[in-house]
Amino acid sequence: MTIGAAPVDAPARRREIPLSAALWLGVTAIFLGLRLGPTWQAPVGGAELAHLSGAWQAQADIGDSRFVPSLFQALCALLFNWTASEVPARILAFAATATVPAAIYCLRPRLGEAGALLTLVILAFDAPAIVLGSTASAMGFDLAITAWLFVALDRPVRAPWAWAVLGFLVASAGPLALPLAAGAATVAFLRREQPPGALLGAGAVGVAAAVAATSAGFGFGADGLVVAPFRLLDSGSSTPWSTATAAQVVALYSWPLLVGGIVAAGWCGRRLLFDRAPDRTNLLLLAWCGFAAAWLVATANAHSALPVTALTLPLALLLGPALSAAITAMTRADWRFARYLVPAGVVAASLAGAVVVDWASNDRTGGADDWRRVLAFVAVAGAALVFAGNGRRRAPALWSVAIGVAALPLLAGAMNVGLSAVEEPIPSPVSPSQARLLRDVTFELQSSAGGEIAIHDSFRKGVAWAFRDSGPVLIVSRVPAEANVAIWPSAAPPPDGFTRLEGEWAFMQAIKPPTGDGLDYLRWFIDRNSPAVMAEKAIVYTRDKE
Amino acid sequence: MTGVLAFWGVSLLTGALALPLAFRLLRRFPDAGAGLSFPLGLALLSYAYFTLRVADVLPAGRAGYLLVFGLFALVSVLLASRDRRFVPTLRRGGPALVMTAGLFTVAFFGYTFFRSYTADISGTEQPMDLMYLNATLESPDYPPDDPWLSGHKASYYYFGYLQTGVLTATAGVPASEGYNLGLAYTFAAAATGVVSLAFALARWVLGGAAQRWAFAASGVSLFLLLFLGSLAGVFELAAAHDRYNTGVYEAFGVDFLLPCAPGVTEDCYRGPTPRSTAWYPTEFWFWFRDTRVIPDTITETPFFSFLLGDLHPHVMSIPLVLLSLGLSASLWRGRGRLDWRRHRRAPFELVAFAVLFGALAFENAWDVLTFTAVFAVAALLRNLRAAPVVDAIAGVVTFVVPVAVLGVAAYVPWYLDFSSQASGFFPYVGEGTRPAHAFLQFGPLLLCAALTLVWAVRRADRGALVSAAAFTAWVPLLPLVLWIVLCAYHGQFGDATEARGTGGWVTLAIYGAVTWALTTALVALARRRSAAALPAGLLALGVLLLLGSELFYIKDVFAGSVPRLNTVFKLSYQAWILLSVGGGPAFVAAIRGAWSGRAPAGWVAAPVAGVLALGGVYAVIAIPNRTDAFNRETSIDGLAFVARSDPDEYALIRWVQDNVPAGTVIVEASGRTWGRDGSGNPTVTNPGSDYSDSGRVSARTGRPTPIGWYFHEVQWRGETAANHAEFSRRQDLVDSAYLAADRATVVRVMAEFGAEYLVAGRIERQRYPGNLLQPFDGVLDLAFESGDLRIYRLPVRDQVGAP
Secondary structure (H helix, E strand, O other), X not given: OOOOOOOOOOOOOOOOOOHHHHHHHHHHHHHHHHHHHHXXXXXXXXHHHHHHHHHHHHHOOOOOOOOOOOHHHHHHHHHOOOOOOOHHHHHHXXXXXXXXXXXXXXXXXXXXXXXXXXXXXXXXXXXXXXXXXXXXXXXXXXXXXXXXXXXXXXXXXXXXXXXXXXXXXXXXXXXXXXHXXXXXXXXXXXXXXXXXXXXXXXXXXXXXXXXXHHHOHXXXXXXXXXXXXXXXXXXXXHOOOOOOOHHHHHHHHHHHHHHHHHHHHHHHHHHXXXXXXXXXXXXXXXXXXXXXXXXXXXXXXXOOOXXXXXXXXXXXXXXXXXXXXXXXXXXXXXXXXXXXXXXXXXXXXXXXXXXXXXXXXXXXXXXXXXXXXXXXXXXXXXXXXXXHOOXXXXXXXXXXXXXXXXXXXXXXXXHHHHOOOOOOOOOOOEOOHHHHHHHHHHHHHHHHHOOEEEEEHHHHHHHHHHOOOOOOEEEEOOOOOOEEEEEEEOOOOOOOOEEEOXXXXXXXXXXXXXXXXXXXXXXXXXXXXXXXXXXXEEEEEEEOOO | OHHHHHHHHHHHHHHHHOHHHHHHXXXXXXXXXXXXXXXXXXXXXXXXXXXXXXXXXXXXXXXXXXXXXXXXXXXXXXXXXXXXXXXXXXXXXXXXXXXXXXXXXXXXXXXXXXXXXXXXXXXXXXXXXHHHHHHXXXXXXOOOEOOOOOOOEOOOXXXXXXXXXXXXXXXXXXXXXXXXXHHHHHHHHHHHHHHHHHHHHHHHHXXXXXXXXXXXXXXXXXXXXXXXXXXXXXXXXXXXXXXXXXXXXXXXXXXXXXXXXXXXXXXXXXXXXXXXXXXXXXXXXXXXXXXXXXXXXXXXXXXXXHHHOOOOHHHHOHHHHHHHHHXXXXXXXXXXXXXXXXXXXXXXXXXXXHHHHHHHHHHOHHHHHHHHHHHHHHHHHHHHHHOOHHHHHHHHHHHHHHHHHHXXXXXXXXXXXXXXXXXXXXXXXXXXXXXXXXXXXXXXXXXXXHHXXXXXXXXXXXXXXXXXXXXXXXXXXXXXXXXXXXXXXXXXXXXXXXXXXXHHHHHHHHHHHHHHHHHHHHHHHHHOXXXXXXXXXXXXXXXXXXXXXXXXXXXXXXXXXXXXXXXXXXXXXXXXXXXHHHHHHHXXXXXXXXXXXXXXXXXXXXHHHHHHHHHOXXXXXXXXXXXXXXXXXXXXXXXXXXXXXXXXXXXXXXXXXXXOOOOOEEEOOOOOEEEEOOOOOEEEEEOOOOOOOOOHHHHHHOOOXXXXXXXXXXXXXXXXXXXXXXXXXXXXXXXXXXXXXXXXXXXXXXXXXXXXXXXXXXXXXXXXXXXXXXXXXXXXXXXXXXXXXXXXXXXXXXXXXXX
């Protein structure tokens, strides 16, 4: 460079967006985009239906055991002072969940750039997590709180006020963060760590404040000592928040994540075993996974998807970096044979799959010839893949098959749930739009007939939400004298002295997950319209005029 | 099978999580306390659950149990990480851990296999046990409600049911399966506990080189505790094949097995002939009467308890009692003086002792005094090795009193609702136990105990023995003197001495002599600092309890008819445990002496072995009788028999479990049976409700009902006029709901009890037969129907939405 010389005109510098930034933006957009659909248009159902009903009742100053409350649920009740729509509450949940990509971004030093990105990709396509993060159940803040708690533990954050806030948030939320908290305590004990008293004290103050607030119902009425995560943990295992059990949710949506995550956890655990100074955060992740796995195993038959998300979150954090390493190994593998054998194996497997799909569609397995054909294709596929992966340098090529096999159901599930396809078993049961129509019809009748509206007790679960902002409504087993309009089950005998109105309405709707054998699952996977839809049908009656 | 595996897995997990604490409290044990980790873990887990539920921190429901397991896991990790000797202890105890887990598994599945042939929860007091188990599982509030007296808290020592409930809920099995699996757990935990304890005692006595003998000792103790039965079993077997000698049978007091003479109907055999159609006695439940050999008493053995299958507190407490003995043994084995300073140095140990010994009262109130006394004596023996007598006693007082105070304080929420039926300590003035009966029931154990004298004679010199004998003479004499004083005080001395009978005095003398001899052995061995002192002490206490039950009784509701029934029952059960634990090492030490060429010990041990073998006959013949030689359908669900015999009633129970929220009051038949008198008016034809199907919906589901078993409520809450009036009032109201022609009565009665549901099932149709049962349609809503069984519900009227 010559000092003093006039600068030569250089070509104008083009602004370049770093590839990583673009990838982060893109993946974040996918993450948020898949949650936007349910936020706007998913029917209210599952745990959300129970908790919004409880929040509405609390706002109406009526005691309801569905109002726990968590901080999120209390905010929902507050919002109901201004609106009867679930959308603002969902926006609140969405906004909290929208911070999760930022939390994962903060974990790049821990997970690596690619690892963190892949973690976010996995979380983006986690169907149960999509539902949890974009609907207004009492656990609406849980994903965000858990993610940021992990960030705080990893860094670690040293400001007492931050731990006070975290303590408050964890103790006033759902149970999703409990396995992480237990894992953190385990690691602290194992490593004989002594956290600074100020931080512990601040956290304890936060927890105490949260318990005080939840016990006071956040101003909506006290109900004895309430520890919100414990109450919601119990509620999730004893009341049906979901038509599908946790085990069924795993089978339908999360098994790729679980299988991959367990492999990643095993790989991580193996490394730690031989490490003289095991990495603290990896220990924390494994401990977190352990407690979450114990929760899922213990409540596999509970009708709640929450234990599944509790495990997929830490597994995703392990799987991201593992996947990154696998992809790197895959690209560096010897593809001389694999470039032919892997596609050949995939084609052979696809041919076998096509036969099985045909069986699934016809709901019957084939004859002996079909079986021979399938076995032959499977054998060919297996042989091709075994030969393709034979040897240390060639084996990583098989990751492509594993990733492909896992990605398919994960993507399918996430896309369907993210686009709020009505035949998805989560969320279920739901309050369908017909319930709201029924409410409108009923009120129209009441305005002409006068008197009260009586709704049969069997519809209790869905009444508070469907008939919100409708004033007082009676739930009865017998129509009282003061009621002139009655909503009765279609299967029940009509009440005496009443005339039926034409038509039936679906008051509640449940999507039954496939419960049979593998063919049942496969049929559902191909045709997601196939599951049985069970609707509780209601008929409107008006009192006969004398 | 999944449920069985889950229960077994949860049980093993409980033991595993308790290992860090077991290593701290029982490190001196050869297995580092592994065999006693099951009751240790379960007691602490259950206490934590109870306390956190009372404080409303934990929710009702399964999640509460899972949370407490998670908390226990964290505490376990904390203890392990803070114990520098944890890993070395784990390595040292590795083989023992594996053996303990193996023994637990074999015992658990072995008992489950047996119980699967006899799973029915019916008869005797099993419905009551199921009721309490469901109470701990289903009660929305803690302390738990009494399902058989709606609106009241349970007033019984239900900690055992709570512990079974912890395992049941965590494993995710229904209560009707948890009941049977809880028995399997108790059997397996008792097996590992007695093996651990007896092995430790034998190792300490025989030395490290005698490992195989120590194993043998633990095996003998296992047999004594869990398989030894009444010697009456030999007579049963012979009589079943019509091979008996009248004179011998009369001499041994088993006249009830001899055929009735013409015109005689009592105390003789009136059962079916031929008596048996197989190699074992096939008469229905023959084995039951062998626990009633001593008139007006019950002398159960642990084998009988597991054979019968009543999930009673005295059965469930066996592992905890063994743990308390283990803690006492470990304490005794330690060094250094014990006093209040120890608690300052190791506060967690104080808390652990307080919770565990306090739990004895909560689990089976009869146990707390006996086994806390063992704890205190163990502390005293240790202190005597380190300090003069006065200092030793002072140290023990300052060591034990804080444990006792904290042990009571820890269970205050339970004490507040507990009312004991015990109403005084009295001298027994009836007929004493005949020597023959005492021999039939306790002979094998007493003979094993007497073998301890062989040690004492070998290891202590004559002078020491004589001096000890002079010192310990007060031990058997003091109770006798106290008995005389109390008899005189009550003006019953003359009657008492006459009523006891020659046989009773002989038995008393034998018990007294054996107690004196064993206590002498204890003192002589303790003065030599011999490890044999502890087993000698346990044996001495066991016989002292038998002596005590001959002289005194605790007054209860049975005082008017069979005053010493419960006293003999409970004290002899404790004695059985003590004599089993100490008897194994005593027997094996004697055999080893013979093996090593010391003939006198062998001459004594050989006939004892023969008597022990005869004591095993009872088990050999009782098991096939109980299971129909394993020819029945199997199930581990205690209510499967209902599903088979009455599917509609089973469906009714399942409907209540699935649809009626916990804590909802259900009205069901009061238990009294009604008919019509000569004028056609309804009248009670049978007032009895206990030991029947009354309260069965409540027992099987845990939902409260206004009144269950009347007499049992009297036992639990006291025989007072007020209680009788209240319970009768409830029966009257419940009956009126079913019988009154004015149907508004049923709504009034349901409102009185806050009830929402009313059952009109099989039992109601039996208790209110014919046209006595009034229809409920029109007044109540039909909620459930199966066949002719129905459940009705009060009409619903709630409001949703703000006005």
